[in-house]
Amino acid sequence: MTDEAAAPSRPRSYAKGVARRQEILDRAIEVFADKGAEGTSLRAIAEKIGVSHAALLHYFGSREELLLEVLRESEVRHGSSRDKQEVVGTMVRAAERNVGIPGFVSLYTSMLAGSLDADRQASREYFGTRFARIRERLAQLIRDGQHAGTFRRGVDPEAMAALVIAASDGLQIQWLLEPEVDIARSLELLERILEP
Amino acid sequence: MTDEAAAPSRPRSYAKGVARRQEILDRAIEVFADKGAEGTSLRAIAEKIGVSHAALLHYFGSREELLLEVLRESEVRHGSSRDKQEVVGTMVRAAERNVGIPGFVSLYTSMLAGSLDADRQASREYFGTRFARIRERLAQLIRDGQHAGTFRRGVDPEAMAALVIAASDGLQIQWLLEPEVDIARSLELLERILEP
Known part of the structure; x- marks a missing residue:
């Protein structure tokens, strides 16, 4: 790479770069959904995905950034539809979907725990x-339901929003350690709190 | 250490060894309660605690084993009293106590996430x-309460037990990222599920 300036310059179009990056990301999501990424180096990830280490670095900059991008992209794809006036149901369906992609749950959990580490600024910001965004969205749904009379008043919307997210994250961890843990069955109990 | 055999042998009594190990463990708990251990090597931990790297290895075998021992010991010390017929209250008080020892919460969470990694057999077993033990204990308390009529029947004891633990773990993670998250306020909402 030291004599790069002397190499024949082949300008690659921006659009082509974007497409190639997306292609790599798609392949990464496929691989992680199945196997997770805990403990694997960027080099090992490159091998699994079937691209060069240099290409991964070029498009994503670091292992942390690649994995965060996988999480972001998955969130966009499986993003809960915002028009549904549901609080617990959305989480239940997400959990049911996640059971089919244990590697992804493992990736999410390990990135989440890593974000508590001081040198993982990007992860910390992401989570x-x-x-904050999901708490605010759920809290707003709860307030709306309370005004409409479909949810019990007197339940603090922010506290309930944090609880729903926490229960979902914590249950996924227990399920990874003990597959008999039934995430949906536990989450559904939360609906009782909001019953008018 | 290579000419150890030639050194004057000073048999150290088993009792002295146990006392020294406990002394190191006490100091480790003190250090971790404040700072956590994420990202620190066994060597850095030894330096912080003020003992030699060799002593740590001698008494604990590995970084993972030392940290698990810190968790085990803390659990014994702050262990919830078993005669209290509480389900949510115990978790609320544990959470309130943990707010004073953020380093410990961070250590717990990072060990928990690490336990999902295939090469962390000891952590996986520990968690x-x-x-399993806490789920069983809480489920039994719930069944007892249901028989006594103080808890609502029809709530699945195992699902509720998993939910309480999950909520507690998940809320601690959110609190580490955003100190305004009020763990106790969210956990207390769970009591509504068990109201007869």
């Missing part, structure tokens, strides 16, 4: 922002 | 066993 801090993500939690 | 698998720990969750």
Whole structure:
């Protein structure tokens, strides 16, 4: 790479770069959904995906950034539809879907725990922002339901929103350790709190 | 250490060894309660605690084993009293106590996430066993309460037990990322599920 300036320059179009990046990301999501990424180096990930280590670095910059991008992209794809006025149901369906992609649950959990580490600024920002956004969205749904009379008043919307997210994250961890743990069955109990 | 055999042998009594190990463990708990251990090597831990790297290895065998021992010991010390017929209250008080020892919460969470990694057999066993034991204990308390009529029947005891633990773990993670998250306030909402 030291004599790069002397190499014949082949300008690659921006659009082609974007497409190639997306292609790599799609392949990464496929691989992680099945196997997770805990403990694998960027080099090992490159091998699994079937691209060069240099290409991964070029498009994503670091292992942490690649894995965060996998999480972001998966969130966009499986994003809960915003028009549904549901609080617990959305989480239940997400959990039911996640049971089919244990590697992804494992990736999510390991990135989440890693975000508590001081040197993982990007992960910390990702999860801090993500939690704040979901808490706000769920809290708003709860307030709306309370006004409409479909949810019990007197339940603090912010506290309930944090609880639903926490229960979902915590149950996924227990399920990874003990597959008999029934995530949906536990989550559904939360609906009782909101019953008018 | 290579000419150890030639050194004057000073047999150390088993009792002294146990006392020294406990002393190191006490110091480790003190250090971790404040700072956590995420990302620190066994060597850095030894330096923080103020003992030699060799002593840590001698008494605990590995970084993972030392950290698990810190968790085990803390659990014994702060262990919930078994005669209290509480389900949610115990978790609320544990959470309130943990707010004073953020380093410990961070250590617990990072060990928990690490336990999902295939090469962390000891951690996996520790958390698998720990969750199974707490789920069983809470489920029994719930069944007792249901027979006594103080808890609502029709709530699945195992599903409720898993939910309480999950909520507690998940809320601690959110709180580490956003100190405004009020763990106790969210956990207390769970009591509504068990109201007769």
